[in-house]
Amino acid sequence: METNMETEAFINEIASRLVNYIDSKDQNERVNPALGARSLKRVLDVSVPLEGMGINGVLDDLDTFMANSVKTHRAEFMNPLWGGLSLPALAGEIIASATNNSMYTFELSPIATLIEQTVLKRMCEIVGFPDGFGTLTTGGSNGNMIGMLCAREHSIPGSTKTGFDGSKMVAFVSAESHYSVLMAANVIGIGHQNVIKVRCDENGCMRPESLREEIDFAIKEGLTPFCVVATSGTTVRGAFDPLNDLAEIAHEHDLWFHVDAAWGGTCMFSPTHRALMDGIQKADSICWDAHKMMGLPLICSTFLIKKPQVLRTLCGHANVAHYLFLDDAEYDDLGRYSLQCGRRNDALKLWLEWRVRGDAGWSKMVDQYMDHAAHLESLIGAHPSLELMSSRMWTNVCFRYAPEGTDMDLNELNGELRNRLIQEGMFMVSRSNIGDDVILRPVISNQNVTVGSIDRFVETVLRHGDEILRGLPSKN
């Protein structure tokens, strides 16, 4: 590193800027930058120079970067399924980068290996996989893909080596599943059209009787079912599929049962809410994102499997890497359970956060988030101009602005309302669809959200809705 500034002074400078950033919780400050894509491109110089500008320029660049980023740690950020910022996890993130170990072998990542094993084993215990193991992945999408690859290997042993004809292999997922199962179908070689979407009930949960019908129908059509993917916490509505019933049907047909618990898995910490995932111990594999409700900075995501040998077989390509994996190694290296080669240490931040909170802290967090979601739900339910658009199982609160007597199209109205929220920059929530209806979908997944910030959010929605109805132009 060029040293026209001493290491300590440099790091202190970064730290003080970071503190300013983290402390910027002023309610009147925007959550998202005011400039749109075109203006941002005009105003900012993000070119890379032919001649380096020296290390001092980094400080200005970082200030510019932070000023023009979405403030995902702010209470007003309730948009995707993650948010907030936790100090132990931030410390873990920094130290993981500084130590820059790669997770493939014990030799190169000794303590990091022990830590990753510890969190994976503990998560397996919580799920109910006493002999289970797993790996940290690049996200729930990747976890779903690995689950489907394990399903393929289970259905056609050896297919990891020999390849297979995927044109007749079918997987069954909830009609409200995350889009990553389509990506997984593409990557594992069955194609999108071989993902069968099973009907859901009025709450967005997969109907077991529909699953049974779809499997029977597929078999009659000469197709080969190999996998059922259930969802615990769907993306839009936060619905939990009935795992006991689905597991039974899947296993009756010897199908792999993978559960996408990327969003909802954290409920398992809470004795009060764990019942949402009753039957999870019957799964063959699950993905569970710590970078969603557990509040860890992206990326921190786990894939857990009941019988680790299947994952090890799937990752058999590692056996040829004699330059990394030694047959007489003292340790079962984690690289033998991963599709990646070089892999960053995402376990450290999770472990640190867990040491600070303990299981009890996670449980309390889940209960508090559910209380916050109930508060938001009750404000919406009590207001004549707001309409809940789905029953609530988790912290997703799906609603729309629907004042009585308006002849405005409600989809246009809510689309415009969401545009105004983004233009004003005081709150960020997702715009989604349920059926043909445009809805707003705030989620509680951010430790900075408070009852007060939820109250302000509802007031802000009502103000914008009222201004649109009165034909007032957007103020921004």
Ligand SMILES: Cc1ncc(COP(=O)(O)O)c(C=O)c1O
């Ligand atoms: C239910 C569900 N599964 C999987 C994913 C994908 O997770 P990731 O973004 O970690 O890949 C998401 C993302 O929102 C999700 O909601």
